[in-house]
Amino acid sequence: MRGASNIAPHNAPEPLHLLTRRGRRGPAYHGGVPSEAPADQRVADLLEGLNEPQRAAVVAGDGPLLILAGAGSGKTRVLTHRIAYLVHTQRARAGELLAITFTNKAAAEMRDRVGMLLGHSTRAMWVMTFHSACARMLRVEAPRLGYTRQFTIYDASDSRRLVKRCLDQLDVDPKRFTPGSVAHQISDAKNKLRSADDYARMVGGHFEQTVADAYKLYERELVRMNAMDFDDLLFRMVNVLELFPEVRARYAATFRHVLVDEYQDTNHAQYRLLQLIAGDHKNLAVVGDDAQSIYSFRGADIRNILDFQDDFPDATVVKLEQNYRSTQTILSASNALIAHNRAQMHKTLWTDQGEGDPVVVRELEDEHAEARYVLGEVQRLVDEGVSLAEIACFYRTNAQSRVLEDALVRAEVPYQVIGGTKFYERAEVKDAISYLTLLANPADAISFTRVANSPKRGIGQTSLSRVLAHAENTGITVWEAADDPAGVPGLATAAIRSLTRFMSTMNDLRERVADDVPMGDLLEAVLSETGYLDALEAERTIEAQGRIENLGELVAVAREFDAAAPPEQDRLDVFLQQTALQSDTDDRKDDAGMVTLMTLHNAKGLEYPIVYMIGCEEGVFPHSRSIDEGTLEEERRLCYVGMTRAMRSLTMTHARQRNVFGSRAYGLPSRFLAEIPPDLVDRQGALTGYANGAGADRGSIRPRAMASWASMRADAAAAATDEKSFRLGDDVLHAAFGEGVVTGVEPGGVVVIRFARDGSERKLMAEYAPISKRG
DNA sequence: CGTAAATGTTTTTTT
DNA sequence: AACATTTACG
Secondary structure: OOOHHHHOOOOOOOOOHHHHOOOOOOOOOEOOEOOOHHHHHHHHHHHOOOOHHHHHHHHOOOOOEEEEEOOOOOHHHHHHHHHHHHHHOOOOOHHHEEEEEOOHHHHHHHHHHHHHHHOOOOOOOEEEEHHHHHHHHHHHHHHHHOOOOOOEEEOHHHHHHHHHHHHHHOOOOOOOOOHHHHHHHHHHHHHOOOOHHHHHHOOOOHHHHHHHHHHHHHHHHHHHOOEEEHHHHHHHHHHHHHHOHHHHHHHHHHOOEEEEOOHHHOEHHHHHHHHHHHOOOOOEEEEEOHHHOOOHHHOEOOHHHHOHHHHOOOOEEEEEOEOOOOOHHHHHHHHHHHOOOOOOOOOOOEOOOOOOOOEEEEEEOOHHHHHHHHHHHHHHHHHOOOOHHHEEEEEOOHHHHHHHHHHHHHOOOOEEEOOOOOHHHOHHHHHHHHHHHHHHOOOOHHHHHHHHOOOOOOOOHHHHHHHHHHHHHHOOOHHHHHHOHHHOOOOOHHHHHHHHHHHHHHHHHHHHHHOOOOHHHHHHHHHHHOOHHHHHHHHOOHHHHHHHHHHHHHHHHHHHHHHHOOOOOOHHHHHHHHHHOOOHHHHOOOOOOOEEEEEOHHHOOOOEEEEEEOOOEOEOOOEHHHHHHOOHHHHHHHHHHHHOOEEEEEEEEEEOEEEEOOEEEEOOEOHHHHOOOHHHEEEEEOOOOOOOOOOOOOOOOOOOOHHHHHHHHHHHHHHHHOOOOOOOOOEEEEOOOEEEEEEEEEOOOEEEEEEOOOOOEEEEEOOOOOEEEOO
């Protein structure tokens, strides 16, 4: 009983536990449709216009349901209609539904569409990402694990910073083991639900031992600072559900129907979470497409979807194969591409919308020519009456957008970039948020160090370390330590004075938090009273002006929050939670007259009439790192995702050379281009330059053994480096590292060399590195 | 303690 | 090439 009402969502009209025990099957089924006349009509409307499998998925009864939804097969439609159907037939109340999406944007969209289908508010419904749902539950349950409700959520850069501090403390050479790689390793472990102790038990090598030590320390620091990283949101929630059966029972009873979108991209922690919540009633409907699994680098485990039928032998399985988005040509090309992958569930997309135009493949001289080409096409299309909003351009890495942006800006073509440098990751925005975070969570040392000397107040590195160390040694929070600077050993008098002034401002601000001041006002007070805004204004640069504008935007966000959220006790906590999990991807505008630019990853779930995929070159796409790490199939799925976004026109370009890392690099056309049947392709542009000399032989580059691709890449790289060319297997001598052997040759004149001395493998620029051939 | 220069790192993709 | 972090010096 205790705390039962706590699980009410912040904006729910009534506590959830009141809703849970009224499980109803709905008024007598008559062939799956309830008898009340108006509801009857609404149900009929819901099923209107759905094809056979879609309808089957919508009306499927209780129990596990697997919907294998190919690209463009209307899965969002099925999900939203199923939710509305469950409510209309009274099999579920709004408050009994938990619907998980991949992004906040997708969640908002789904809530919207369900709202329109239902014709009433969806506030009681939990439609959100895994992370948001967990954060919301943890706001209530975290005290069970020793956290307060004000715990801070660290993003990737925060946790990297903390990992770095841990590594420093352990005297680890940051060159040998970078904070980034260690953080990634820890994240990986958490996604697999491996605690620091679990990890320590399975270490093999030196690197893993270091990670194990860092992991242990990192966890201790997180708890001490009352903070969780992204992965913890899932991990800790699983902990709660496993440790407290009564809590698990409560959520399992509350969420009587669980629906999950993009199931192919769930990781083990998410899988476990679903088991814990839906394991009893098994009313778990998942939608996904194994061919679109593109997040294994973030711990996504494709087995979750491949094994669903093993996990739930009685699962209803529905396949959606009719595509409503693309032309048959685009689908055939995509099908042919993905057929090169081994593990997959068989599925063949088809459409009745006609053949359409061939896929255009275009070779350009370099990235600038590529950008000019896309720009020219955009202008041509606009002349033909196409709206800019119908056009999208995808690329593999964010850095690739720059050249394209230059071209568009110069030609004054409006565009929007999705993702990239994120609003909430900008230094000034993070600073502002860190101030607020520190006000909410006085133990948050990461926020404290970020903010204490920004703007400059004469609290330098040494003073900060002393305060931090003092807090750690005496077991008090950083806030308490800083609030009594005289008590910190070894602090200079100047530093004491600065800290005293700083903390008096902070104490002031904190009182206003207690007074429940609106977020907009609080944020403005923070920015002006800490002198942050003054410092920026004093700079008098265009850059600083931009920052001020960004902060203005943040204040606007806060005011919006004030207007939308009902006044409540822990306003600041809710605001911080929301912003911590917010990403720019969520700010896409559909209706605006702009070309849309984004990474292929961001393109998932979207569709555009006209699509350009640029940078289709070996090393760029597939990315060289994925070639090294043997994750080519995932790259191919990414290519598949990109191609299947296109409705009627798909163009893929590759450049003969481009600037990578500052220097010129030569690239061969992506192998993916060769995997599209030639008769579906219209190759344009210079046909020379294909590594196999088959320029005139359109599309004849067939996938062969890896070795042949590797040597072709080696040839291209060799051409780029003139005299100083290295081949696989060459013995070399390095001025500093000694003897080694060439284990790889990459575009851009990069050679990979394994050194005999310590067995390390390093990537070097052949042209500049002090290496010479031996023997 | 702060600034400026030098040095190193980064570029995969993101909740 | 762009950015972050470290180092040298005032």
